[in-house]
Amino acid sequence: MATAGPARAGGLLQRLPPAAWRCGPRRARSATACPPAAQVRQAFLRFFQEQHGHRLVPSAPVRPRGDPGLLFVNAGMNQFKPIFLGTAHPQSELVQYQRVVNSQKCVRAGGKHNDLDDVGRDVYHHTFFEMLGNWSFGDYFKEKACGMAWELLTQVYEISKDRLYVTYFGGDALLGLSPDEESRDIWLSLGVPPSHVLPFPLKENFWEMGETGPCGPCTEIHYDHVGGGRHAAALVNQDNPDVVEIWNLVFMQYSREVDGSLRSLPQHHVDTGMGLERLVTVLQSKHSNYDTDLFTPILDAIHKSTLPPLKHLLSCSPLHRAAGALVTRAWWGGADIGSVNMAYRVVADHVRTLSVCIADGVYPGMSGAELVLRRILRRAVRFCTEVLHAPPGFLASLVPAVVEVLGDAYPELRKNTDQIMTIINDNEAAFLSSLLRGRRIIDRTLQQIGPSKFFPTEVAWSLHGNLGFPLDLIDLMVEEKGIQLDWATLGQLAQKDAEQSHEQLEGSVARLDVHSLAQLQRDGVPATDDSPKYAYTIGQDGKYAFSFCQATVLMLYKDHSLQKEVGAGQRCGVLLDRTNFYAEQGGQAHDQGYLMRLGQQDVLFPVESVHFSGGYVIHEVTTPETLRAGDQVQLFVAEAHRLACMVNHTATHLLSFALRRVLGDRTEQQGSHVTAEQLRFDFSTKAPVTTQQLREVEGVIQEMVERNETVYMGEVPLALASGVQGLRTIDEVYPDPVRVVSVGVPIESALTLNSQAAMQTSVELCCGTHLLQTGAMQDLTIISERQLVKGISQIIAVTREQAKQPLAAECLCLPDSGLLLRMFYF
Numbered sequence: 001m002a003t004a005g006p007a008r009a010g011g012l013l014q015r016l017p018p019a020a021w022r023c024g025p026r027r028a029r030s031a032t033a034c035p036p037a038a039q040v041r042q043a044f045l046r047f048f049q050e051q052h053g054h055r056l057v058p059s060a061p062v063r064p065r066g067d068p069g070l071l072f073v074n075a076g077m078n079q080f081k082p083i084f085l086g087t088a089h090p091q092s093e094l095v096q097y098q099r100v101v102n103s104q105k106c107v108r109a110g111g112k113h114n115d116l117d118d119v120g121r122d123v124y125h126h127t128f129f130e131m132l133g134n135w136s137f138g139d140y141f142k143e144k145a146c147g148m149a150w151e152l153l154t155q156v157y158e159i160s161k162d163r164l165y166v167t168y169f170g171g172d173a174l175l176g177l178s179p180d181e182e183s184r185d186i187w188l189s190l191g192v193p194p195s196h197v198l199p200f201p202l203k204e205n206f207w208e209m210g211e212t213g214p215c216g217p218c219t220e221i222h223y224d225h226v227g228g229g230r231h232a233a234a235l236v237n238q239d240n241p242d243v244v245e246i247w248n249l250v251f252m253q254y255s256r257e258v259d260g261s262l263r264s265l266p267q268h269h270v271d272t273g274m275g276l277e278r279l280v281t282v283l284q285s286k287h288s289n290y291d292t293d294l295f296t297p298i299l300d301a302i303h304k305s306t307l308p309p310l311k312h313l314l315s316c317s318p319l320h321r322a323a324g325a326l327v328t329r330a331w332w333g334g335a336d337i338g339s340v341n342m343a344y345r346v347v348a349d350h351v352r353t354l355s356v357c358i359a360d361g362v363y364p365g366m367s368g369a370e371l372v373l374r375r376i377l378r379r380a381v382r383f384c385t386e387v388l389h390a391p392p393g394f395l396a397s398l399v400p401a402v403v404e405v406l407g408d409a410y411p412e413l414r415k416n417t418d419q420i421m422t423i424i425n426d427n428e429a430a431f432l433s434s435l436l437r438g439r440r441i442i443d444r445t446l447q448q449i450g451p452s453k454f455f456p457t458e459v460a461w462s463l464h465g466n467l468g469f470p471l472d473l474i475d476l477m478v479e480e481k482g483i484q485l486d487w488a489t490l491g492q493l494a495q496k497d498a499e500q501s502h503e504q505l506e507g508s509v510a511r512l513d514v515h516s517l518a519q520l521q522r523d524g525v526p527a528t529d530d531s532p533k534y535a536y537t538i539g540q541d542g543k544y545a546f547s548f549c550q551a552t553v554l555m556l557y558k559d560h561s562l563q564k565e566v567g568a569g570q571r572c573g574v575l576l577d578r579t580n581f582y583a584e585q586g587g588q589a590h591d592q593g594y595l596m597r598l599g600q601q602d603v604l605f606p607v608e609s610v611h612f613s614g615g616y617v618i619h620e621v622t623t624p625e626t627l628r629a630g631d632q633v634q635l636f637v638a639e640a641h642r643l644a645c646m647v648n649h650t651a652t653h654l655l656s657f658a659l660r661r662v663l664g665d666r667t668e669q670q671g672s673h674v675t676a677e678q679l680r681f682d683f684s685t686k687a688p689v690t691t692q693q694l695r696e697v698e699g700v701i702q703e704m705v706e707r708n709e710t711v712y713m714g715e716v717p718l719a720l721a722s723g724v725q726g727l728r729t730i731d732e733v734y735p736d737p738v739r740v741v742s743v744g745v746p747i748e749s750a751l752t753l754n755s756q757a758a759m760q761t762s763v764e765l766c767c768g769t770h771l772l773q774t775g776a777m778q779d780l781t782i783i784s785e786r787q788l789v790k791g792i793s794q795i796i797a798v799t800r801e802q803a804k805q806p807l808a809a810e811c812l813c814l815p816d817s818g819l820l821l822r823m824f825y826f
């Protein structure tokens with residue numbers, strides 16, 4: 001399909017005032033005539049949705065779903081990763097996506113994409129930003145993608161063409177990759193002058209998802225903020241604030257293999273991302289993102305309540321940036337004008353990030369994304385207090401300004417404003433008091449070490465780990481006394497930490513890669529029939545009988561490839577036509593057990609883990625003997641372990657219901673994890689939970705257990721289930737049809753229109769395995785309840801015999817983590 005002409009583009013924006021788009025850099029600069037950011041965002045979405053048949057998909061929360069390698073959602077493509085990897089559930093909506101458009105909340109403040117250090121120093125990198133993107137999943141490719149991008153920028157947004165430069169992949173001899181001449185020629189054919197079409201090497205113009213996985217050449221669009229007929233090609237990709245990348249179009253056509261080689265992907269995809277803040281800066285004829293209406297209300301709010309004057313704030317010349325870089329090391333001792341400007345930018349940026357993260361359920365904490373958020377908060381607090389001399393509570397007071405800017409696009413901010421402010425205030429108070437404590441520890445240590453060049457590494461590491469002190473802050477504090485941190489040793493410790501968490505992540509996982517998944521689909525291998533996991537009954541005596549399951553080995557998976565045979569002593573994934581093993585998902589631990597080859601009763605193949613990927617269940621085993629495709633196996637699930645998981649999973653549903661009953665309807669589940677030993681349940685609550693309330697919660701559960709209520713389970717269309725009032729869902733992507741679990745009320749009654757059942761008992765969307773009657777739970781005891789942060793609590797509970805045992809009194813102290821911990825002794 002040819003790209004739409006100007007007439008259609010004009011039609012697209014017909015509801016926008018014509019003047020709104022007439023403030024390009026070469027036109028009159030009038031703040032009022034500039035398109036507000038909201039219109040810019042809207043025009044992007046409408047262009048792809050209405051003119052080019054894309055489906056509008058809402059922004060995913062910034063807390064990643066099912067991607068343990070990722071701290072925050074950092075690009076629009078994250079939520080579509082299962083499509084690129086081929087792991088999307090065959091019954092999920094994802095597999096139907098062909099053309100998609102969205103505006104994604106992104107955080108780049110840790111992990112691979114970490115722009116934290118640039119924030120405040122330049123005027124176009126933020127820790128939180130919005131990425132506008134359009135996607136093709138096996139649909140259009142390079143020509144249409146470039147054509148639409150060019151049309152949007154030059155005809156709809158009316159950006160002058162002579163300010164735009166495009167880059168393409170210039171090839172890589174080592175990898176044997178030729179230049180992406182296809183993209184180059186497309187740009188030329190669109191009328192971009194050859195002097196504006198520039199080749200760049202792998203580093204700039206080849207995009208990779210990670211060390212392995214989908215990748216491909218990209219083509220980027222850069223904008224020259226100076227213009228005036230100059231030729232700025234030499235400034236492209238030079239980190240020059242005058243010539244900035246605005247849009248990146250990635251063409252996913254390869255996958256990087258473990259051995260470093262590249263293989264063609266089964267399907268070619270387009271993944272694009274344009275920073276809204278940078279685009280709005282261009283369209284509002286500004287030079288700095290902080291000068292646009294995405295930031296000015298926040299900067300005004302800072303200005304109104306702080307003493308230092310707002311000077312040169314919005315223009316960040318290279319000179320200013322250099323000054324900014326210098327003062328970061330100096331401002332601890334006192335403020336200067338450069339750091340005031342930087343402080344405004346840092347605080348405005350960080351309060352946006354904090355607001356968005358907290359609204360999406362990431363709270364400042366002790367590890368992973370939570371820890372990163374805590375550092376962001378502490379960095380913001382330091383700038384507020386040390387540079388802007390703002391009183392406690394100042395940072396949180398900026399949240400309404402953030403909500404004013406972003407609340408229409410992301411209503412969750414409006415919904416959670418109070419909670420965001422409370423959490424920021426609580427954490428600020430904890431930090432300020434730990435600053436005092438840290439200062440005392442540092443002073444005492446300095447007195448004790450006598451004449452020494454270095455500050456003791458173990459003290460610094462512990463201040464860093466336990467009190468959340470940034471190492472550079474400790475460095476500045478000891479530097480005043482002429483002492484240094486031993487950065488070499490600290491670097492080794494940090495490296496060790498990173499390696500450990502990497503190993504934990506990579507360790508046990510047996511997941512099918514994109515090629516194997518595509519090959520299985522190509523070969524017509526059906527998704528694993530795992531319905532036997534639900535095949536169990538309960539006898540008169542209340543005992544559970546699990547049905548027997550026999551299956552055929554369809555394929556083995558080892559060294560990232562599908563194999564027909566695996567020799568003895570090898571660790572591999574076993575793909576069967578059917579299984580009764582529960583694969584780790586939905587917060588429930590995977591089953592344990594073993595496989596046995598038919599007719600060979602003396603050789604057990606213990607199952608170490610069970611994973612689910614693209615509809616296939618993979619059993620991870622270390623083979624005691626050769627295993628081949630076609631072998632018949634019997635499956636033995638460890639029944640006691642499975643039953644314990646079932647008890648605890650059903651208990652989790654009852655707990656969720658009972659908490660809502662006792663604490664009110666606004667109690668929302670934030671996360672849960674069910675193992676055979678215990679259950680963990682995180683939930684939001686307005687006020688701290690009292691001991692009395694916890695006893696009531698246990699009482700509600702006890703009644704449901706004593707009534708030995710039937711647990712009804714069944715599959716229903718997702719649309720039907722999600723419309724039910726009071727139904728418990730968590731922000732997960734559910735398959736369609738979806739499984740519903742209802743306690744005491746048959747599914748049909750629970751889901752009828754106007755049914756109050758979901759308000760009066762536990763009705764949840766859930767794929768877990770559950771008891772058939774609540775009686776087997778016997779008892780439930782909450783063994784700990786603690787507040788993770790104000791507004792979010794975590795309960796750990798045990799059931800059956802364990803619930804009846806008296807607990808040993810134990811006192812847990814967390815070093816100044818801002819956590820309130822309570823243990824209950826029964």
Ligand SMILES: Nc1ncnc2c1ncn2[C@@H]1O[C@H](COP(=O)(O)OP(=O)(O)OP(=O)(O)O)[C@@H](O)[C@H]1O
Pocket residue numbers: 108115124125126127128129131245246247248273274275276277278
């Ligand atoms: N930290 C950020 N703050 C604001 N916008 C960003 C940031 N990082 C990326 N973007 C925007 O998202 C688009 C796509 O992201 P991509 O990963 O290609 O950027 P990038 O190559 O990291 O950008 P840069 O090289 O400028 O840091 C960019 O073209 C830019 O407009």
Ligand SMILES: [Zn+2]
Pocket residue numbers: 586649653764765766767768
């Ligand atoms: Zn569940």
